Amino acid sequence: MLRFILLLLLTTFVYANDTQELSDSRSFEEFLTDIRTQALDKGISKTTLDKAFDNLKPNPRVIKFDRTQAEFSQNFWRYLSSRVSEYRLKKGAEKLKQHQQELQENYKKYGVPPHIIVAFWGMESNYGGNTGNLGLIRSLATLGFDKRRSEFFTEQLLSLLELIDKGKIPISAKGSWAGAMGNVQFMPTNVAAYGVDADNDGKIDLWGNDADIFASAANFLEQIGWHRAERWGREVSIPKDFDYQLANLNIRKTVNDWKLLGVRAADNKELPTSDMQASIVLPMGYNGPAFFAYRNFRAILRWNRSILYALSVGHLSDRLTGINKLFTKPVVEPSLSRDDINNIQTTLNNLGFDTGEPDGISGPKTREATRKYQKSNNLPIDGYVGYQLLQQLQ
Ligand code: CA
Numbered sequence: 001m002l003r004f005i006l007l008l009l010l011t012t013f014v015y016a017n018d019t020q021e022l023s024d025s026r027s028f029e030e031f032l033t034d035i036r037t038q039a040l041d042k043g044i045s046k047t048t049l050d051k052a053f054d055n056l057k058p059n060p061r062v063i064k065f066d067r068t069q070a071e072f073s074q075n076f077w078r079y080l081s082s083r084v085s086e087y088r089l090k091k092g093a094e095k096l097k098q099h100q101q102e103l104q105e106n107y108k109k110y111g112v113p114p115h116i117i118v119a120f121w122g123m124e125s126n127y128g129g130n131t132g133n134l135g136l137i138r139s140l141a142t143l144g145f146d147k148r149r150s151e152f153f154t155e156q157l158l159s160l161l162e163l164i165d166k167g168k169i170p171i172s173a174k175g176s177w178a179g180a181m182g183n184v185q186f187m188p189t190n191v192a193a194y195g196v197d198a199d200n201d202g203k204i205d206l207w208g209n210d211a212d213i214f215a216s217a218a219n220f221l222e223q224i225g226w227h228r229a230e231r232w233g234r235e236v237s238i239p240k241d242f243d244y245q246l247a248n249l250n251i252r253k254t255v256n257d258w259k260l261l262g263v264r265a266a267d268n269k270e271l272p273t274s275d276m277q278a279s280i281v282l283p284m285g286y287n288g289p290a291f292f293a294y295r296n297f298r299a300i301l302r303w304n305r306s307i308l309y310a311l312s313v314g315h316l317s318d319r320l321t322g323i324n325k326l327f328t329k330p331v332v333e334p335s336l337s338r339d340d341i342n343n344i345q346t347t348l349n350n351l352g353f354d355t356g357e358p359d360g361i362s363g364p365k366t367r368e369a370t371r372k373y374q375k376s377n378n379l380p381i382d383g384y385v386g387y388q389l390l391q392q393l394q
Contacts, residue, residue: 022146031145048165065177076283077330083312088122110218111228119317124185132164132176159188182206194220224302232296232314237267244382247280266327281352285384289328348394
């Protein structure tokens with residue numbers, strides 16, 4: 001904890017005065033002039049641009065948020081218990097009841113059930129309790145000016161200006177430091193592509209209009225591959241002699257084929273007969289819970305690429321429909337710091353298992369190198385980058 005606080009202090013100090021260094025070649029004013037030209041080309045009015053850029057300065061807080069990455073990567077149980085909290089369960093049940101009719105109508109139209117919409121809503125903004133309070137134009141202009149991901153955020157800024165110009169979003173709109181807005185935290189390009197003005201008042205009000213919020217989230221999910229009347233996945237039980245290499249999102253088999261390999265329901269009962277395609281996910285390695293991931297799980301991953309996020313949305317939605325807690329009991333295990341993961345990556349690289357350039361974040365390449373290391377050492381090949389691996393490598 002002390003290390004964490006020191007890191008925060010350090011980053012605060014280092015970044016207190018660094019907006020001058022965001023770009024090598026141009027000033028913020030030059031950046032805005034360039035954006036203005038591009039915006040006028042897109043047909044955005046001069047009046048909107050004058051108002052939007054009036055006295056606009058980069059926001060140092062945004063840069064600070066962007067550069068202060070969490071020092072620890074939460075493991076599955078910690079992530080799940082903080083995301084699927086008692087508060088979210090209680091509040092989510094209230095929201096389901098309160099908005100029953102609108103959510104059902106929304107379901108009929110888009111095929112995304114109420115408990116899924118409410119789970120995203122809870123995950124993204126605590127049901128509207130935390131939608132962000134930074135001016136969106138200023139945040140996106142800051143990040144667009146910053147050379148690190150200039151192209152992505154410049155596109156978001158132009159999209160936002162266009163939405164404002166069309167009167168769909170107010171010029172004073174606020175959001176997260178990264179430019180996500182409203183109850184379901186859409187980026188501007190998502191609002192433009194998937195936002196729905198469900199009550200036909202000309203605005204896509206993701207802050208205060210429930211119909212717009214539910215329809216936009218459901219429309220987005222439908223467009224990115226949500227299938228009506230299918231679950232996202234479920235907890236399962238895998239046999240002791242399971243080939244853990246099969247637990248990989250790139251491997252899909254029918255439920256029937258998994259049954260032949262000994263996979264059972266989480267309560268150890270037989271799974272129903274089904275031709276549905278599933279992958280197996282082990283978010284905490286062979287010692288933790290196992291899940292079937294159906295194709296709706298992949299839709300959740302298109303909303304947010306984190307597997308832990310997708311499992312948490314799925315589990316929160318299950319709990320809201322009365323499905324029990326997970327059968328697997330939580331394992332208490334220290335979370336790994338970025339330094340720990342960096343050490344793992346460096347050690348694996350030295351042993352000849354290529355993780356790429358060590359960055360303290362365990363992505364697909366690190367997991368694949370871990371599997372190779374496990375294979376050559378006769379360990380369970382689950383690819384899990386956790387505390388046990390750290391100890392083995394030490
Ligand atoms: Ca509306």
